[in-house]
Amino acid sequence: MSAVTQMATRPGEAAAASSPSAPSRRRKLNLTRKVADNIAGFVFLIPWIIGMVVLVLGPFVTSLYLSFTNYDLFTKSDWIGLQNYIDLFTKDSKFIKSLIVTFTYVLVSVPLRLIVALALAVLLNRKMRGLTFYRSVFYLPSMLGGSVGIAVLWRQVFGGDGIINQILAFLGIDGPNWIADPKYALMTIIALAIWQFGSPMVIFLAALRNVPKELEEAAAIDGADKTRTFFSVVLPCITPIVFFNLVMQMITAFQAFTPSYIISGGTGGPVNSTLFYSLYLYQQAFSYFKMGYASAMAWILVGVIGVFTAIIFVSSKKWVFYGDE
Template sequence: MSTLPALARPDAGGAPVREGGSGSPERRPRVGRRPGHDFTRSRSGYVFLTPWFVGVAGLVLVPLAFSLYLSFTDYNLLGSPEWVGLDNYRQLFGDDDRYLHSMRLTLGYVVVAVPLQLAAALAAALLLSPSRRGQGVYRALFYLPSLLGASVAVSITWRALFDYGGGVNSFLATFGIEERSWVNNPSTVLWVIVALEIWRFGAPMVIFIAGLQQIPAEVYEAAALDGAGPVTTFTRITIPMLSPIIFFNLVLGVISAFQTFTPAQLVGDGRGGPADSTLFYAVNLYQQAFEYQRMGYASAIAWVMLAVLAVVAGLLFWTSRRWVHYGD
């Protein structure tokens, strides 16, 4: 007679034990990776990322920490930093009229230049978005100023265009407008820098074109069937569906405008003039650090800029809940 297989019964611990066997629990083979396998793979990844970690620590984190420390000291590069506590910050908001002027000037520049640049970029994107012959050439030409950036050569050339004998005066002379130096006049030099910022609208234009091409054509067709005109289509369809792209370009534009330095330094007289009309925030920081060698005070100016940018960015994100419309 064949012997029936022994029935499995649970032992006191709940593990199955075969009757007639040795009484030891039945061990099931473990399925999965070997112990420590994930850790070994992660460790290898961290080893390859070590140069990046060292670079971030040495070029970003350590300088940031040292700059924060210097903002509480009196340091002129020649001696040792002397701890002064909050004196630098008190002087910024209490005794330094040029600092307050640079803050107001930069805020005004951001409020004016950034929206005008985005408007120009959106207008160009609307013109270049539909497919037409030579589209790539037109896009490249419009993008070229943004590719050149606000470099030293571009800023010097821009100053020459608006100075005596420049191309702008030569053009206006054909309409009988008297020649003048736009860059040496405190009431006009700021607008020259704003014009330079608007001229470099290529980067946001490319992003706007990408956003416009993502809007379904069926939406415009449905609006046309309902009798919507161009203005209604633009305000009720294009702008709402493009609002995430507008928000993205706005945040980047504000951060970039707050750090404007080269155009203000070279289109003006190089010292924030004439009459402090080009004393932007970054120009004032540069003067305090490298002309007056007040490194501690300049570090305080830099950290206040970081705080202001954080507040402005936070306000933009807070208000975006009301006017930025995503897919839902």
């Protein structure tokens, strides 16, 4: 029998061969559903994507471009290449001063804030009456500390006739004008930063609650006192949280602006002793309208934060211990 005859005598088989199988139809249906789900997901992401492009990536790229121009908000910008960056490091003494002030603030305030936060977290980790109330009270400074009102209050507290000097006068001590004295002006802002310990304290407290109790019990059985147990058992267990808090607090400290602006009246304090980098950047941008110059400063700040963050990450290999190590 010829092939033509066989095909003629088996029309059902030929139709079955030419039509898609049931598994194939199911695969196509599943693929269609996945495409529909992805489309729905992208639709819901559109507002976020628009915000990301318009509010983040757009200004990000624009500021990078402006850092190579002499843009001043009122005239057409001209491309000047690296001149802004060269002028910052070779002609602007206030720029160097702002770097020194900011580095001092970061290197002093961040460790002290973390030490205070950890000490209070250890204290609040014990069983005691009114613990919830104490946690709320200690966290309150972090909620209020970054506000303009607290900065104004801090300026009054450390003023020439402020509460601090009134207490010192009661003790027979003639206190200085803390805000107006270059020796102490930066110290008052550092004190305000240390006072805002609530946020890292809460994170430390959560970490302390997750330290395995059997490790502390084993240390106690071996004869270790509470101090030895803390430094040999508890602290190594929470080093990932110490690392996290260190990075976050360091980045926040480099961007500090409100305390310096309010306490110094926007001038940078006596002899520029509280001229934070962000405050000087603000002056260049909105007092002198040197937007290109300020953009270059902003990108230098990004680089500085990146370098410090990289140093912390590299060094963390030697002092951060994870559960699987």
